[in-house]
Amino acid sequence: MPKVFNWQLGRRMHFPYEEQHPQRQFAAVFNINRCIACQTCTMACKSTWTFSKGQEHVWWNNVETKPYGGYPQHWDVQTLKLLDDAQRRRGAQPMWNIAKQENGQAPYGRYGGLTLFEAAPSGEQVLGYLPSDAEWRFPNIHEDSSTKADGAGSLGISKEGAQLPHHKTWFFYLARICNHCTYPACLAACPRKAIYKRPEDGIVLVDQERCRGYRKCVAACPYKKAIFNLQTRITEKCIACYPRIEGKEPLTGGVPTETRCMTACVGQIRLQGLVKIDHKSGQWAEDRYNPLYYLVRVAKVALPLYPQFGTEPNIYYIPPRWVPRPYLRQMFGPWVDEAIERYTAPDRELLAVLQLFRRDRRIIFRYEIKEGPKVYETTIRGKPFTLYNDTVIAYGHDGQELFRTTVEEPIHERPKERYNSI
Numbered sequence: 277m278p279k280v281f282n283w284q285l286g287r288r289m290h291f292p293y294e295e296q297h298p299q300r301q302f303a304a305v306f307n308i309n310r311c312i313a314c315q316t317c318t319m320a321c322k323s324t325w326t327f328s329k330g331q332e333h334v335w336w337n338n339v340e341t342k343p344y345g346g347y348p349q350h351w352d353v354q355t356l357k358l359l360d361d362a363q364r365r366r367g368a369q370p371m372w373n374i375a376k377q378e379n380g381q382a383p384y385g386r387y388g389g390l391t392l393f394e395a396a397p398s399g400e401q402v403l404g405y406l407p408s409d410a411e412w413r414f415p416n417i418h419e420d421s422s423t424k425a426d427g428a429g430s431l432g433i434s435k436e437g438a439q440l441p442h443h444k445t446w447f448f449y450l451a452r453i454c455n456h457c458t459y460p461a462c463l464a465a466c467p468r469k470a471i472y473k474r475p476e477d478g479i480v481l482v483d484q485e486r487c488r489g490y491r492k493c494v495a496a497c498p499y500k501k502a503i504f505n506l507q508t509r510i511t512e513k514c515i516a517c518y519p520r521i522e523g524k525e526p527l528t529g530g531v532p533t534e535t536r537c538m539t540a541c542v543g544q545i546r547l548q549g550l551v552k553i554d555h556k557s558g559q560w561a562e563d564r565y566n567p568l569y570y571l572v573r574v575a576k577v578a579l580p581l582y583p584q585f586g587t588e589p590n591i592y593y594i595p596p597r598w599v600p601r602p603y604l605r606q607m608f609g610p611w612v613d614e615a616i617e618r619y620t621a622p623d624r625e626l627l628a629v630l631q632l633f634r635r636d637r638r639i640i641f642r643y644e645i646k647e648g649p650k651v652y653e654t655t656i657r658g659k660p661f662t663l664y665n666d667t668v669i670a671y672g673h674d675g676q677e678l679f680r681t682t683v684e685e686p687i688h689e690r691p692k693e694r695y696n697s698i
């Protein structure tokens with residue numbers, strides 16, 4: 277089997293196809309700290325793409341309450357257990373060596389365990405499972421159910437209430453879409469070669485003509501985002517609203533525009549983009565003032581979901597600061613503590629870049645910061661913190677300014693005659 281380089285794992289790994297990379301990669305950052313589970317994203321997607329007969333259970337975007345919720349039910353726990361059992365059988369050590377950062381080639385260190393490709397049973401390309409019909413029944417099961425699980429084995433609902441910075445009872449909302457993975461498990465498993473990754477933007481699509489509905493992709497995708505259509509009897513998945521990315525949907529005005537789930541986000545948790553890929557290394561090319569490059573590769577506040585699966589997912593999460601760290605480490609890898617530390621006491625640049633979320637639906641390709649006056653001083657966990665009212669300017673694909681915004685939110689005073697209107 278060929279070997280490919282997975283930068284999230286800091287090492288080469290087995291994959292059924294030779295390494296190939298798109299010119300740009302569809303990617304996004306979701307800030308979990310801000311999600312309110314309003315499900316506007318879910319309904320924006322549903323009402324655009326999956327409202328037909330046979331798609332009743334199809335939610336390309338879903339928002340689940342962790343730790344108990346999941347769609348399909350227990351998708352992550354089941355895959356983690358399969359992987360854990362395989363590692364045990366083969367004596368693999370699923371540990372991260374964070375000392376091995378190797379000049380930016382391995383920003384999270386090196387993962388020593390098996391990936392789902394490496395743990396595949398004989399005759400299969402990926403270790404996975406097909407969810408039962410019952411597991412697809414409840415898209416939002418356990419909504420708002422909290423736990424006192426602290427990562428040390430205690431479970432159940434806490435009667436003690438919440439204490440910052442680590443709550444004794446907790447839950448959080450995990451918004452999920454297809455990760456348009458660099459090494460898609462769905463693509464690896466398809467015996468018909470019906471799944472492909474677009475060379476221009478890395479979006480992963482199912483060729484509806486070639487698919488025969490074997491559901492190998494449904495079993496293989498660890499995130500369970502390849503979903504079988506019960507009417508057409510073939511598989512469908514998130515298409516990353518590619519007519520919008522291409523600027524071909526009428527509403528886009530001809531410019532690359534973010535997906536429906538991103539633009540609808542009420543909590544302003546999402547920022548989507550197209551990152552440049554370096555052809556030689558297959559990694560993200562250095563693009564210092566692309567906001568996604570900055571958040572993922574420079575500030576390192578946004579992390580991949582279950583990187584140990586090995587698919588190199590392209591949706592990144594700013595982890596929730598109130599959740600016990602052992603739970604977050606198994607979900608987002610070993611960099612969680614540093615990411616939360618930086619997010620909770622952001623430096624001047626990070627604070628400015630965080631203002632870019634959901635100010636515009638056009639894709640931001642570059643930002644620039646104009647320094648503003650000092651407005652506030654305090655201490656955060658004993659360290660001095662200064663707030664500057666900087667202005668951040670966003671530029672589009674053609675270098676044109678899209679918008680500018682400030683760190684301090686402007687105050688709009690409502691005129692008297694409009695006090696009781698919206």
Ligand code: SF4
Nearest residue numbers: 454455457461462497
């Ligand atoms: S998340 Fe699943 S369906 Fe999407 S590209 Fe990755 S493996 Fe394929």
Ligand code: SF4
Nearest residue numbers: 311314315317541543
């Ligand atoms: S629209 Fe945004 S805030 Fe609302 S559930 Fe979706 S991701 Fe969360």
